[in-house]
Amino acid sequence: MYRMKQPWSLGTLEIKNRLIRSATDEGFATPKGAPTRRLIDIDTELAEGGVGLIIAGTAHISLEGKWGDNSIGMDHDDLIKPLNQLCKATQEAGGILAAQLLHCGATVNPETLPERGALLGPSAMTDPLFGHPVEALTQDHILRIVDDYAKAASRAKRAGFDAVQIHCAHGYLINQFLSPFRNSRKDRYGGSLENRTRLLCQIYEAIRGAVGQEFPLFIKMSAYDGFPGGVEPYEAARTATIMDAMGIDAIEVSAGTPEGSKKGGWDHILPAPFEEGSMFKYALLIKEKVNCPVISVEGWRTPQKIEKALEKIDAISMSRPFIREPDLANRWFEGDLSPAHCVSCNKCLKLQMATGIACVFHDK
Numbered sequence: 041m042y043r044m045k046q047p048w049s050l051g052t053l054e055i056k057n058r059l060i061r062s063a064t065d066e067g068f069a070t071p072k073g074a075p076t077r078r079l080i081d082i083d084t085e086l087a088e089g090g091v092g093l094i095i096a097g098t099a100h101i102s103l104e105g106k107w108g109d110n111s112i113g114m115d116h117d118d119l120i121k122p123l124n125q126l127c128k129a130t131q132e133a134g135g136i137l138a139a140q141l142l143h144c145g146a147t148v149n150p151e152t153l154p155e156r157g158a159l160l161g162p163s164a165m166t167d168p169l170f171g172h173p174v175e176a177l178t179q180d181h182i183l184r185i186v187d188d189y190a191k192a193a194s195r196a197k198r199a200g201f202d203a204v205q206i207h208c209a210h211g212y213l214i215n216q217f218l219s220p221f222r223n224s225r226k227d228r229y230g231g232s233l234e235n236r237t238r239l240l241c242q243i244y245e246a247i248r249g250a251v252g253q254e255f256p257l258f259i260k261m262s263a264y265d266g267f268p269g270g271v272e273p274y275e276a277a278r279t280a281t282i283m284d285a286m287g288i289d290a291i292e293v294s295a296g297t298p299e300g301s302k303k304g305g306w307d308h309i310l311p312a313p314f315e316e317g318s319m320f321k322y323a324l325l326i327k328e329k330v331n332c333p334v335i336s337v338e339g340w341r342t343p344q345k346i347e348k349a350l351e352k353i354d355a356i357s358m359s360r361p362f363i364r365e366p367d368l369a370n371r372w373f374e375g376d377l378s379p380a381h382c383v384s385c386n387k388c389l390k391l392q393m394a395t396g397i398a399c400v401f402h403d404k
């Protein structure tokens with residue numbers, strides 16, 4: 041396995057190999073968003089397991105943008121110290137840890153719906169996932185959100201994270217602005233692709249202003265929302281080109297949204313059975329258009345197929361396989377090249393919401 045082991049650069053950061061743990065919200069933070077001992081142990085175990093880059097579970101930039109009850113937070117200075125313990129433990133175990141920043145918009149954890157008022161989005165509508173009212177954000181409110189992203193990124197840097205990823209995928213707020221299905225605004229945030237990309241560009245610039253040019257900053261985007269009328273691949277490629285020109289350090293390419301599956305398309309966490317590498321075409325489409333490194337996520341399980349993909353792409357990322365086998369990278373590097381043991385049953389997802397993440401088939 042030659043390519044998987046090659047180092048690569050995420051901006052100023054050298055990553056020792058091409059296997060990445062894609063952001064995975066483990067559901068093991070305190071209600072205020074501080075990591076628990078269990079979460080520190082999970083990330084430490086991943087670091088010891090040899091993965092090149094760990095993208096931490098998504099962190100809310102503000103309380104209104106919080107997806108669920110037990111995700112980590114980046115919305116308050118009080119969280120810097122506890123998050124620093126997570127960073128330190130992971131780095132001491134040999135890991136590199138990125139924070140992923142999120143405002144969830146209207147795509148909330150369904151369990152939290154009863155305690156929420158109207159959901160927030162680019163345009164007023166009845167949310168297709170929940171049948172709940174969505175309220176259109178005002179321009180002032182949008183600017184507050186941009187500022188919240190910058191403050192959250194500054195906290196992530198001060199807490200000791202090695203990089204920041206902006207979550208613009210999976211139907212959350214930035215994805216909703218990008219989507220013509222969700223965004224019917226008539227102002228400078230709606231209409232043309234340039235207008236729908238404005239929120240992302242403003243967030244990028246505000247974060248750059250807060251963390252500096254040298255700090256590694258990358259995005260995760262859905263190259264296809266999973267249904268016609270949402271974000272489509274040709275538009276996603278143009279958004280990627282805009283971000284590349286602005287100086288983004290890498291793009292992780294996903295596809296699908298929770299509403300995709302409701303609309304007869306697909307979700308971003310594909311349940312078995314699926315064809316391994318079926319989402320790769322979207323990453324390739326973006327790779328053709330940009331200069332920055334591109335990472336492909338979704339359904340990678342077999343080292344030989346990953347090795348082949350790495351002929352055309354810079355790195356691949358996985359989520360569910362590392363829940364079952366935190367030491368998967370080392371297993372492959374040490375020569376056991378059987379596919380990941382993950383069967384993509386998605387029981388880990390149900391557990392994440394109920395008790396915190398676990399694999400019902402965990403090998404140990």
Ligand SMILES: Cc1cc2nc3c(=O)[nH]c(=O)nc-3n(C[C@H](O)[C@H](O)[C@H](O)COP(=O)(O)O)c2cc1C
Nearest residue numbers: 062063064065097098309338339358359360389392
């Ligand atoms: C339990 C669980 C939690 C997840 N949490 C996040 C998250 O916080 N942020 C994110 O971008 N994606 C999240 N995802 C999606 C994964 O990062 C990934 O895009 C998806 O699972 C497909 O990759 P896989 O086939 O390797 O699992 C989560 C997935 C699972 C199963």
